[in-house]
Amino acid sequence: MHRRQFLATAGASLLATSFMGSQVAWSSHAQSPIGVMLFTVMFPLEKDFEGTLKAVRKIGYRNVETVGSMGRDPVLFRAALDQAGLTTSSQHLAPGDIYTTFNELFANKITSAQLKERYLSKFNKANVVPLIEDGIAKAKVLGQKYIIWPILFDVQINSLAAIQEICDAFNIAGDLCAKEGLVFCFHNHSIELEPIGNDI
Numbered sequence: 517m518h519r520r521q522f523l524a525t526a527g528a529s530l531l532a533t534s535f536m537g538s539q540v541a542w543s544s545h546a547q548s549p550i551g552v553m554l555f556t557v558m559f560p561l562e563k564d565f566e567g568t569l570k571a572v573r574k575i576g577y578r579n580v581e582t583v584g585s586m587g588r589d590p591v592l593f594r595a596a597l598d599q600a601g602l603t604t605s606s607q608h609l610a611p612g613d614i615y616t617t618f619n620e621l622f623a624n625k626i627t628s629a630q631l632k633e634r635y636l637s638k639f640n641k642a643n644v645v646p647l648i649e650d651g652i653a654k655a656k657v658l659g660q661k662y663i664i665w666p667i668l669f670d671v672q673i674n675s676l677a678a679i680q681e682i683c684d685a686f687n688i689a690g691d692l693c694a695k696e697g698l699v700f701c702f703h704n705h706s707i708e709l710e711p712i713g714n715d716i
Contacts, residue, residue, distance in 0.1 A: 550577070550578075550579070551577060551578070551579035551580050551581055551604075551605070551606075552572060552577045552579075552580055552581070553580070553581045553608075554572075554580050554581065554582050554583060554586060555581075555583050555608070555618075557572065558583070558618060558619060559619070559622075561586065562619060565586075565588075565596065566596055566599065566600065569596055569597065569599075569600035569602060570600045570601075572600070572602065573600045573601045573602050577602070578601070578602065578603060579602065579603050579604065579605055580597070580602050580603075580604050581604065581605070581606045581607065581608065581664075582604050582606070582607040582608070582658065582660075583607070583608050583610045583614075583615050584607055584608070584609065584610030584611065584614065584615050584650075584651070584654055585607075585610075585654045585657075585658065586615060587610075587615035587616055590653070590654045590657035590658055591657055593657075593658065594657055594658050594659070597658070603659065604658050604659065604660055605659075605660055605661050605662060606660055606661070606662035606663070606664055606701070607651060607654060607655060607658065607660050607662070607663060607664065608664045608666040608703065609639070609647060609648075609650070609651045609663060609664065609665060609666060610666075611638055611646070611647055611650045611651075612638065613634070614634065614635070614638060617631050617634055617635075618631075632669055635667060635669065636669060636671070636672075639665065639666075639667070639668075640672075640681075640685065641681050641682070641684055641685040641688070644685040644688050644689055645688065645692065647689075648663065648688070648689045648692045648693065648700075649692070651663040652692065652693065652696050652698060655696075655698055656696075660698075661697075661698055661699055662698070662699050662700075662701050663689075663693055663698055663699070663700055663701065664700075664701040664702065664703050665686070665689065665700070665701070665702045665703065666703050667703065667705065668682060668702075668704075668705075668707065668708060669707075670707060673707070673708060673712070674712060675712065675713075676712075679712075686700070686702065
């Protein structure tokens with residue numbers, strides 16, 4: 517076999533192996549429901565809630581992740597999901613007025629600093645029990661398994677003491693969820709990967 521033939525054959529083999537590997541990887545994940553975060557369609561939802569849910573289903577999604585109960589009564593929200601042919605397995609925690617916070621931010625009704633202040637007033641160790649209990653109550657109505665803490669801010673992870681406090685809150689949250697057969701999760705961002713002085 518000449519060098520050129522060898523290289524062509526080897527290249528074709530690698531390409532075929534790579535393609536077959538991607539097929540195997542894809543088919544192994546194909547059984548898992550691929551969902552969409554309803555956060556990405558919050559504005560259309562506020563204009564036409566039922567219509568947007570049906571549009572999400574029409575383009576192929578079967579499962580959605582919610583922001584709490586999307587600012588609505590969980591029972592009515594569950595009915596709207598059922599009617600649209602959608603299920604939901606997870607929620608980003610959103611007690612009280614947190615759901616409306618982003619709409620207010622994008623409508624320039626509040627500032628980024630005010631958004632941060634609202635989140636910090638709810639998402640902390642002192643409020644972790646009512647926060648998680650609210651999420652659990654909504655999850656039971658919506659049929660969800662996963663409850664997700666949506667964000668951390670710099671002041672919550674800028675020192676070892678701050679990190680310990682948030683870890684304590686997460687342990688409380690995890691225990692509360694586990695007692696109800698649910699799973700507590702955390703949605704990370706890039707900020708959690710930043711170095712902290714000489715402490716860590």
